[in-house]
Amino acid sequence: MALYEELKTKFPEVVKEGFQEVDGEVVVCNREGFLDLIAWLKQEKGFIHLIDLCGVDYLGYKPKTFEERFEVVYHVFNLDERKLLRLKVRVPEEDPWQYSITSLWKEANWFERECFDMFGIVFKGHPDLRRVLMPEDWKGYPLRKDYPLFSEEEDWEPYKVLVEKYKRRG
Amino acid sequence: MSLVLEVNKKQKGKDSWEEPFYLNMGPQHPSTHGVLRLFLELEGETIVNCDPIIGYLHRGIEKLAENLNYNQTIVLSDRLDYISSAANNVAFALAFEKLFKLEVPRRAKLIRTIVSEMARICSHLLWLATHALDIGAMTVFLYCFRDREWLLNIYERICGARLTHTYVRVGGVRRDFEPEVIEELYRFVEEFPKRITDYETLIDTNRIWLKRTKNIAVVSAEEAFNLGLTGPCLRGSGVSYDVRKFRPYDAYSEVEFEVPVGQNGDTYDRYKVRMIELRQSNWIIKQCLDKLSETEGELVLAENSPDLLMPEKVREVSAQPHPKLGVMFKPKEKEIVPVGEAFASIESPKGELSVYVVSDGSSRPWRLRIRTPSFVHISAIPHMTKGHMIADLVAIIGTLDIVLGDSDR
Amino acid sequence: MEDLWSNLFWFLAGTVILLIVSLLHVAYLTYAERKIIARMQQRLGPNRVGPRGLLQPIADMLKLLTKEDIIPAQVDKPVFYIAPFISLVCAGTGIALVPLWENFVISNINVGLLFILALSSLSAYGVILSGWASNSRYAFLGGLRASAQVISYEIAMSLALLSVVLMAGSLNLGDIVRAQINSPFKVYLIPQLIGFFVFIISAVAECNRTPFDLPEAETELVAGYFVEYSGMRFALFYLAEYFGMLVMSALAVTCFLGGWAGPFEVPYVPFFWFVVKVYALLFFYIWIRATLPRYRYDQLMDLGWKVLIPLGLINLFLTALIKLIF
Structure with a gap:
């Protein structure tokens, strides 16, 4: 928990809570000021390896203890101390956005694009935010919990257009 | 904005004589290793701009996993990087074991180490084959496939499948090795180093090979971290970061091996690193085989490991499907697995493969996130190809060792 | 009459x-x-x-x-039709000028060597035109690569052959063989070792074979200039490539390896030695295809202009000097 204490004193407004998990420390942060915190972690504390960046949708999650619907989860790793740190930023449903960290890691570019693609979380400051896995004209965000599970391909707009075109041709 | 849209915009108000040369490489192309599409802006043969477009093999594995129980998701993991599926199985199992707080028997750990190193050899052989073929050396291709075939046959003896094994279970492995398998593996381990020497004599001193790989796509150590390169691509840049050493899992803490690193971070160094890794993997398998005899007769699956058919209907289906949103799942009160989250990463042959799982207590994961190396590596292609030629692009795709099943999930 | x-x-x-x-x-x-x-x-x-x-x-x-002869909608049809024939005719005609044995040559003309060189230059047109007419970006790139390659390697090849002409004092292929038989070494391979080396490498490049198969680089340009062709037209390009190999091997045998002459006469089979030498060279072609990777475009140009052409020039100069002294 040493890192949490340090972060808490350095960024009192940003850090919300922290706890120890099986594989490393978890620190929950606020959106505002998060960029400074992670930049400090990268430049001063040696967390140079961004392993993962992903979104989680907590709609209807039973054991939930917080209000916001989404969470953006960062896994960063310190090579010298062999320390894994999980950072979480909670994002409310009404204005789903988060600051982009592409200025720190180019790697985050596609992670953020994927997060936007799957959850509709907008990353402010991202140079090229568009869908990556789904088609560019896809509607809806597939990994959200309220996304229809048994939808048919007929619901996809380009497919309908294609069928129409085909019918007209005979 | 996407390059495709930009092009449409640019072409409207421009003199057609100044128009750059655009080339749409893929999704059907012999050397994009699957259905990768690269939209290239060329100046002569030099690449000015490159926009990789993926998603043609997107099967929604993360979404599917949310509606399957923990053991069933391991079947999905085979389909990620289908060349080294045993390694993917291990990654999933490790994350779930952390969540369930399961202790894996030592014999199972050793067996897992063996199969994941076999997967590494399989994957690296296929990489060498296709990389050499992309650069134009045809013969290496078939030599590598010949030896990969041997390993696939061993896999078939182990679990009955050649590509999609589903051999690893949460809490261990499905069944023990037969004595014949161990004998065959010993034979393989003895013979394989000679084969590696064979490949190296074919291409290592070949001047054309050196010309095509030296100083191509040079990535410095700092840049490699910035781009998120992991695995052999990162080690080729001189960083000795290996998950097997930094966060040991399975039996890697008890075996000896070296982590090879390159110096210049060019395509040749990455090639060299992988060739050394082949030898190291061989050595690891040999050590594990020796240790297997110590654990003769032990269980290979933890006793309290979850049943294959985890209790059904824990997340209840809502009676009336929502008119617009379809069927919704609701969790019931009963807890089957601990609530919480777990993160596990392994050194897969292609790079760092990590699994992050969030549980709500039901038999199905609430969220399963897979970070695949190919996804990140493809995102690095535009940065690495700038200023190179089309022929180099093919070499760069080869050296990054991407599999589209891995990146699209 | x-x-x-x-x-x-x-x-x-x-x-x-x-x-x-x-x-x-x-x-x-x-x-x-x-x-x-x-x-x-x-x-x-x-x-x-x-x-x-x-x-x-x-x-x-x-x-x-x-097979169905597929013609894409957007191609330049007349050129698209004619390009494979240009390739094949230019590649194949050369065989008529090569003396298979002492008295057998279909067309015994005095500028035989020049004619063959002209034909092989012309065959570049087949490649360029097909690349252009296909209206495909891969084919276009392949055509550009091919034209650049053929033009630059043509020079090196001509330089190597010029030295042979200097030594034999004739452009007639039959005369060249006769001059070789009368020369002290019986073949021009030994005095013209550099020339032979330059010629063989340029010949491989002329035929677009590995490691110089850039115009049809399968892993980069899919199939290069004939990517849009199918059926018989595709087969014509294929034939042209192998015909080119045959003609180049025959030319190498005629100019450097002593043509029909051999260590001893084989009765009733006057072309025996010629055929044996040609087969050996063809085997060499196949052998390097199985062994070597492919060059990159700029490296190929470097090799052509910075190594082969200077070597050919030096060889030509040396040959002229020796000819002058003796």
């Missing part, structure tokens, strides 16, 4: 026989290539059609003849 008719008859008969024999050679060259490469790669190669797959080339030919 009688004489003219019989001359014409023999000329036509010879032409037809030579055409059939060389076409068969081309067909079985593909078979040989597949078999030899298969053996080098520990495979079996074609073995289904006929005993040991010997009828494979015929089956291939039948398949390609009966």
Whole structure:
């Protein structure tokens, strides 16, 4: 928990809570000021390896203890101390956005694009935010919990257009 | 904005004589290793701009996993990087074991180490084959496939499948090795180093090979971290970061091996690193085989490991499907697995493969996130190809060792 | 009058026989290539059609003849039609000028060597036109690569052959062979070692074979200039490539390896030594295809302009000097 204490004193407004998990420390942060915190972690504390960046949708999650619907989860790793740190930023449903960290890691570019693609979380400051896995004209965000599970391909707009075109041709 | 849209915009108000040369490489192309599409802006043969477009093999594995129980998701993991599926199985199992707080028997750990190193050899052989073929050396291709075939046959003896094994279970492995398998593996381990020497004599001193790989796509150590390169691509840049050493899992803490690193971070160094890794993997398998005899007769699956058919209907289906949103799942009160989250990463042959799982207590994961190396590596292609030629692009795709099943999930 | 008719008859008969024999050679060259490469790669190669797959080339030919001839909508049709024929004719005609044995040559002209060089330059047109007419970006890139490659390697090849001409004092291929037989070493390979080296490398590049197969680089440009072709037109390009190999090997044998002459005479088979030498060279072509990776475009140009052309020039200069002194 040493890192949490340090972060808490350095960024009192940003850090919300922290706890120890099986594989490393978890620190929950606020959106505002998060960029400074992670930049400090990268430049001063040696967390140079961004392993993962992903979104989680907590709609209807039973054991939930917080209000916001989404969470953006960062896994960063310190090579010298062999320390894994999980950072979480909670994002409310009404204005789903988060600051982009592409200025720190180019790697985050596609992670953020994927997060936007799957959850509709907008990353402010991202140079090229568009869908990556789904088609560019896809509607809806597939990994959200309220996304229809048994939808048919007929619901996809380009497919309908294609069928129409085909019918007209005979 | 996407390059495709930009092009449409640019072409409207421009003199057609100044128009750059655009080339749409893929999704059907012999050397994009699957259905990768690269939209290239060329100046002569030099690449000015490159926009990789993926998603043609997107099967929604993360979404599917949310509606399957923990053991069933391991079947999905085979389909990620289908060349080294045993390694993917291990990654999933490790994350779930952390969540369930399961202790894996030592014999199972050793067996897992063996199969994941076999997967590494399989994957690296296929990489060498296709990389050499992309650069134009045809013969290496078939030599590598010949030896990969041997390993696939061993896999078939182990679990009955050649590509999609589903051999690893949460809490261990499905069944023990037969004595014949161990004998065959010993034979393989003895013979394989000679084969590696064979490949190296074919291409290592070949001047054309050196010309095509030296100083191509040079990535410095700092840049490699910035781009998120992991695995052999990162080690080729001189960083000795290996998950097997930094966060040991399975039996890697008890075996000896070296982590090879390159110096210049060019395509040749990455090639060299992988060739050394082949030898190291061989050595690891040999050590594990020796240790297997110590654990003769032990269980290979933890006793309290979850049943294959985890209790059904824990997340209840809502009676009336929502008119617009379809069927919704609701969790019931009963807890089957601990609530919480777990993160596990392994050194897969292609790079760092990590699994992050969030549980709500039901038999199905609430969220399963897979970070695949190919996804990140493809995102690095535009940065690495700038200023190179089309022929180099093919070499760069080869050296990054991407599999589209891995990146699209 | 009688004489003219019989001359014409023999000329036509010879032409037809030579055409059939060389076409068969081309067909079985593909078979040989597949078999030899298969053996080098520990495979079996074609073995289904006929005993040991010997009828494979015929089956291939039948398949390609009966295949639909697909013509994409956007192509420049006349050029698209004619390009494969240009390639094939230019590649194949050269065989008529090569003396197979002492008294057998279909067309005994005094500028034989020049004519062959002209033809091989012209065959670049087939490649460029097909690349341009296909209206495909891959084909276009392939065509550009091919033209650049053929033009630059043409120079190196001509320089190597010029030294031979200097030594023999004739452009007639038959005279060149006779001059070789009368020379102290019996072949020009030994005095013209550098020339032979330059010629063989340029010949491989001329035929667009590995490691210089950039115009049709399978892993980069899919198939290069003939990516849009199918059926018989595709087969014509294929034939042209192998015909090119045959002609280049025959030319190398004629100019450097002493043509029909051998260590001893084989009775009743006057072309024995010629054929043996040609086969050896063709095997060499196939062998390097199984072994070497592909050059990159700029590296290929570097090799051509910075190594082969200077070498050819030096060789030419040395030959001229020696000729002047002795």
